[in-house]
Structures are given as C-alpha cells and as structure tokens.
Amino acid sequence: MVAEHVQNAQDPGAALAAIRIIGADTFAPALLAGVALHPQDAEAVALSFTALPPSQEVTPSPPTGPEEPWVMAWRDWATVTLLTALASSAAERVAAPRPAPPSVTDPASGEIADWPAWSVRMGQLSTLALPGLDGPVHDAARAAPLALSRGATRAVLRRDYPTAARIVRWLAWLRADGVALPLDPAPLVEHIGLTSGGDRVALDTAISRRLIVG
Structure with a gap:
C-alpha cells in the first residue's frame, strides 16, 4: 500500500x-x-x-x-x-x-505543572502510542493518566476533536498496557468518532478502538 x-x-x-x-x-x-x-x-x-x-x-x-x-x-x-x-x-x-525525554512533573510539587499544555504536547506524540514501542514518552504517559484524562476531557468540551482524538489514543494505549485510568476511554473514542470528521481523526480513533479491543 x-x-x-x-x-x-x-x-x-x-x-x-x-x-x-x-x-x-x-x-x-x-x-x-x-x-x-x-x-x-x-x-x-x-x-x-x-x-x-x-x-x-x-x-x-x-x-x-x-x-x-x-x-x-x-x-x-x-x-x-x-x-x-x-x-x-x-x-x-x-x-x-x-x-x-519529556518533562513530567514539577520538581517542587511532584505534579504536572501545566497539564493543559502538557497533554496537548503528548497528543502531538500520539503516533508513539502503538504496540512495539516503549521509552521515556511512554513512561511519561504511564506517570500521568489523570493529566491525560483531564486533557482529553477538556479537548472534547472545547470541541477540539483532533486534539481529543490524539490524547484519547494515549488513554487507549495505557488501558492496553494495563494502567488503571480515572475514566473509560471507550465512550470518548466513540463520541469523537461520531461527532467529528477528517482523515487524521478517523485514523486516530480507528487505532484507539483496536488498542481498546486488545
């Protein structure tokens, strides 16, 4: 192909x-x-x-x-x-x-200093959310499922579906990796797939569905 x-x-x-x-x-x-x-x-x-x-x-x-x-x-x-x-x-x-490697936490508080910007940046790296890859970016995702969940929810509420699809893909990858999540990514994936268009969003949601199925 x-x-x-x-x-x-x-x-x-x-x-x-x-x-x-x-x-x-x-x-x-x-x-x-x-x-x-x-x-x-x-x-x-x-x-x-x-x-x-x-x-x-x-x-x-x-x-x-x-x-x-x-x-x-x-x-x-x-x-x-x-x-x-x-x-x-x-x-x-x-x-x-x-x-x-990406920065994950604020050294002073041990938490994500700016989770909206950080989650968007992780979304830009969503092509790494695939089986067969592992490294510092994946470790960053594992360390901050709450920040990714907040970022995905925020993007959906803002109707920024391309960004939401990229961030949710990390949540789907984390679920496939066995990481406990504060929300179920499957309904978000389906919502994004039904309410948005475009080839890039379609590709990200298709990959997320496959990751969730396992």
Whole structure:
C-alpha cells in the first residue's frame, strides 16, 4: 500500500513527505491487525528517510528547546524503531537518535505543572502510542493518566476533536498496557468518532478502538 502510493503519486517527493508525517502509523496495520508488512512498503519508508533525512543531533525537550523539532524527532525515532523491528534489512540505511525525554512533573510539587499544555504536547506524540514501542514518552504517559484524562476531557468540551482524538489514543494505549485510568476511554473514542470528521481523526480513533479491543 505504501509503495504503491509513492509509485502512483504525481509528486513522489510529496508522497515521501507524507510517509514521514504519518510516521509510525504506517505500521499500524501490521501491529494491530496482524497484516504482514510488505518488503516494498518497508523500502518506501526507508526511502522517505533517505530523501528527507532527519537531524542526527539530540533534540532537547521543551522549554529548553523548540517544540516542533523535538516532536518531529520523537516521531522519527518511533518510525525507525518500528522499521528496525519489522524489517531490519530496510532499516540498515536509516537512523534517528532518541531525543531528550519529556518533562513530567514539577520538581517542587511532584505534579504536572501545566497539564493543559502538557497533554496537548503528548497528543502531538500520539503516533508513539502503538504496540512495539516503549521509552521515556511512554513512561511519561504511564506517570500521568489523570493529566491525560483531564486533557482529553477538556479537548472534547472545547470541541477540539483532533486534539481529543490524539490524547484519547494515549488513554487507549495505557488501558492496553494495563494502567488503571480515572475514566473509560471507550465512550470518548466513540463520541469523537461520531461527532467529528477528517482523515487524521478517523485514523486516530480507528487505532484507539483496536488498542481498546486488545
């Protein structure tokens, strides 16, 4: 599917950029539905990194460094990590260093200092909420289910469904990981799926449903 998308695109460069943007979700069918990753698809993902190479510098976490490069660095790390796990031969030509971990707690209080902004930032990293990935971002999610629950609820109440879908996906991942949650993510996923539109929201809610089912 991925290779065909690149081969048939009028602008192959834009198609490769789209793979980089989708990131680790390229592997969602293989990870969640038991569909084998086609070798040509793995090659297409590797080609996207060859054509648009990521920075090899370790990106500091916000607020020490800028947010956008840090988020993209984590997304690239996730894609390369899964490519290595699913198709090691294709991954030999690509590399993406692991960025600095996200901040989780306020050192003074031991709690999330600004949970609205923190939950939105975690939502931007929702492509990491997949089986087969684990690291500092996942540890941050495990350490703050209440902040993620508050962030998801706030986004739904504000009718910011793209943000809600991304944050709820972390809640679905936490449920699949066996973490106790202060709310059930399943009704939120269904509500978002029924009241919002767009391909990105549809993808996030579909992945959340698969994570919740197990």
